Amino acid sequence: MPLNKLIRDGDNQDLTNERFKSTFDTDLMASELRGGPEKLARVRELRDEITKRGHLFEVIPSAHRTRIERIEDVSKLTKNMMEILPEIADVTSNFEMITVLRDVIGIEGFPLAIHSLMFVPTIQNQADEEQIELWLMDAIQGKIIGTYAQTELGHGTNLSAIETTATFDPSTDQFIIHTPTTTANKWWPGGLGSCCTHVILVANLIIDNKNYGPHPFFMPIRNTQTYLPIPGVRVGDIGTKMGINCVDNGFLGFDNYRIPRRNMLMKHSKVSKNGVYTAPSHPKVGYTTMLYMRSEMIYHQSQYLAMALIIAIRYSAVRRQGEIQAGQPEVQIIDYQTQQYRLLPGLARCIAFITAAETVRSMTENCFKGLAHGNSELLADLHNLSCGLKAVVTNQSSQSIDQARQACGGHGYSDASYMPTLFTSAIAACTYEGENIVMLLQLAKYLMKAMAKIDGSSEELGVLMQYLKNEKSSKDNELICHFEHIARQRVHHAYRQMKSLETSGINKDVAFTSCSVDMAKAARAHTKLFIANGFVERCQQVKEPEIRKVFDDLLELYLCYELSEMALDLSLDGYLSSEGVYDLRHRIYEAMRRLRPNAVSIVDSFDICDRELRSVLGRRDGHVYENLIKWAQMSPLNQKGLPHVEKYLKPMTNSKL
């Protein structure tokens, strides 16, 4: 039996030929990438359960639907899925829920997205027991549908400057919720546009003219019977976006709207009947949600990238275009070095990001365990690292997705490829959950603190910061030493720049901001070092020799490619000779040459089925062209009597005899 398990009779012959070249068992690789054979088996069981139920996936491709129709389709799928879920999956398992969601719903959003992701967990984590008793079951059963309303029209990044107020009125034991300015309108919460009946509102708590800063409030906004806004509430949809248009991001404003005092979520902070405020015990308890969200984001980005690579690499094996040697037949486009250079470094990054996501997930779990025992040691290191990872991974994965998209030529621009959806979904993450530049500067501030420790006191540095102290690196892996060198140089350079400004009398904050481009560069290098280290360690854990060989090729490509992209920092001050730099490039080409025959089998091992992939171009069977025609025929523009033809074009051409 061939090592690639996706070979079927009748498939496109070029693709089958590729699969016969595999040097490894694709099921073993899939198990490695999915986190073990049990998880892989479970994914496949869940997939089979869905396959049995046509009403969980039989819809017209979303590209052929209007936005309102798309939201209707996805709401229908949501309803069908909710009904069947307890029967086929463990609803308490995040892993199982995500597996089903990715298959049934896809990546463009659904009415309960923020409800499940943030509304329910916020009640669970921030409401007190009495409040949980009151609200949680309704939320879980969907009797109320909620979202999380924090960002305002005028403020996202700078949470401390939000303007919505919740003023305590002791005479009625109520809060008065108010939107004092235009910019204070809540803006962006997903589901707010048309789906939500409730929100967790973040507003400034005001007691006796004193502002206690942002706090969460449980707020009904629409009547659960009629869906009309409750008096005092202005709410609606904010219109279309670059992507993710199945989500109805919305706006929300209040006109002196009153809620009972006990609608403030009171697990951590409290306000008593007589207006006495009790602060939370741990001020940084809010970090944990962000940490969790960002570690999940890294995983999702790696999956968007994986999907783009499946599509582009399979298509590059199917597509033949141009001759390399005059007079010879047209070649598979994957045989062009430039095409490999567009795709294979992205593939190496994808595996590196999957690894980083695994690492951060397990570090986060350990950190939470520690916190439960009052140990917050890891929290700051991890929180700051997750900022850098979020920025680097979202940025690089969207770049690699667009390279994969462009590598498909014109067909990559068609929605039939699903590439536009993958790209617009991935690139959104560069902005949400913390704008990337802000994230990098957050990490840079932390790096500067570490530098100040090195500079001054004897205080201990976290594990991730140790390399900053050393003069040189002494890791076994020479390439990792290069990564350390780059990160160390950049961090030290930024620190020196800042310090020299401070010495010249410039204010500390201004000095930092004046070096912020270099600060961002330093944070990127520190993050890439972390990813590279994780990838090296991950490879060492691979047991099957033929899988290990492929991992090693991908690792080599990843390290040499990323270093080559930052090679200026190696060349400066003669750290690496020109020959050394050319050698890195040469190693990239060599690694690509070794990976080329396995390329299709590696993406096959991502184990993402056609239904989930939603791409005509990336089909497992490689029958691209006939299915592009079938897909096109579904376009609503192929109906008769189109208004523009009847009203405007026919009157012009009908004068032709």
Place this chain on the structure above:
Amino acid sequence: MPLNKLIRDGDNQDLTNERFKSTFDTDLMASELRGGPEKLARVRELRDEITKRGHLFEVIPSAHRTRIERIEDVSKLTKNMMEILPEIADVTSNFEMITVLRDVIGIEGFPLAIHSLMFVPTIQNQADEEQIELWLMDAIQGKIIGTYAQTELGHGTNLSAIETTATFDPSTDQFIIHTPTTTANKWWPGGLGSCCTHVILVANLIIDNKNYGPHPFFMPIRNTQTYLPIPGVRVGDIGTKMGINCVDNGFLGFDNYRIPRRNMLMKHSKVSKNGVYTAPSHPKVGYTTMLYMRSEMIYHQSQYLAMALIIAIRYSAVRRQGEIQAGQPEVQIIDYQTQQYRLLPGLARCIAFITAAETVRSMTENCFKGLAHGNSELLADLHNLSCGLKAVVTNQSSQSIDQARQACGGHGYSDASYMPTLFTSAIAACTYEGENIVMLLQLAKYLMKAMAKIDGSSEELGVLMQYLKNEKSSKDNELICHFEHIARQRVHHAYRQMKSLETSGINKDVAFTSCSVDMAKAARAHTKLFIANGFVERCQQVKEPEIRKVFDDLLELYLCYELSEMALDLSLDGYLSSEGVYDLRHRIYEAMRRLRPNAVSIVDSFDICDRELRSVLGRRDGHVYENLIKWAQMSPLNQKGLPHVEKYLKPMTNSKL
């Protein structure tokens, strides 16, 4: 009177303050950027004519419309515009037509786009006099609507491999047009989906079993009365794309469809009644159309980028977020160095690209004049240069547009910003009219020919290639010497690599392909040198001292930024010291500091009005927030009785008491 002419009472105060800082007269700058005071005046006259006529622009923003509605809106505007055009503009002037089109129609396409751009010109340039007599007036008057059908499902880049056949049948004096395979279906022509009645079809001319290669044919495809496909024709829309969805790109197949022999366009090639083929006199006459298209594309890309920068820079002056110094008020985000770094190098590029577009336009005109007198000297140099320019400009402008978009934070992801439309339109150009990597390799082949000349014979090199011969550069401008150094090193490196493979016995074509990543790098550097040189020369032509100063700052930023991006090539082999590299970076920051106070006034000088800009975020008056709310309220999701709410959400929440 203030130097910035866009200051109005009641504008956002931050924006007005920015405008008061201008060190130059914005009308003088606008005249410089628009190609002189007469052209600027004419643009404004045309704008005023449109302003008088509400039916030329009063439509619902396209983001709130379905695709079919958008096409209806744009068809209506097209009809209204066509009726009024002869009254307000010189319809023979490309400049005036583009000015009106950008204002009335925008950039998402319209039913006559390819008709005007390619169908009519192809008849004019490739039909003989008798054919022009028969077809041209109908086409100009819109009695027939056409497109240009060349690309097939299976072949775009490699034109010589298209499969559609036009077989001459001498017994009936007809051609039999046929689509022999699935991949032979025409795919992508704009307007084909629903609008066109005719096409210029590119098909292989077959006479007596001999294939004479691709030739153009004039073909009716839909009945001009009913718009139904003519028997033997399969035609329709290919569905939605990443952007440009007002264009109905289509598919087209033929089933032994017959047309008269005289429907082949016979100005250059001919087929006689008895099947004798006459070849064209100049084999490369087809280059001129591509040359013209690509030089226009460079201009359009510069304009997309200009629009993105107007939006992002104005918004960055209006938006306040975060404090640089603790306790101080929130700052305008344009004051962050990282924000400037995202926007100002893009602004410098934009001016460089406008300049490159002007240069290529005038070179193209000169070349065409030469050709008319039988002089084809410039053609090859210019054709190959245009390939490189197309690739570099489309790639860099879409990157800079996305940076500008991300610099607007979340609001840049909303269609209210118009940023997504600008980005998806700009990035499409990386693929159409010649995929970028293919373009770069085309130029690289030409560079390798030049290197072979230097290596071997005494044949003369074109002006643009001279620097490749020199050991060192001796230009007055040190930074231009750096550009030459980089381009020379990369071209020589690629050549050496290729030659060493050839010497080891590898086939010439294979050797080139094996070095293609380095080849593309070489072509990019050569192209950037051309752009840089053009920008330097352009600055020297600026007469007004205060305008010249701004141009010089932009030039300095452009040169230092591009060099900094390629600084590895300067650092290698010690050509430039580490201090030299750091100095380039320092000069970037200094140039940004000087440009910062003029940033808003520079983008104001692009002289693009709000109507054309179509962006809530980029409004001249800076009243962003209240207008975002107004824009949002138009979203169709704000109507009552939405199907997803009625059918799926209410049944869930109505069980709540």
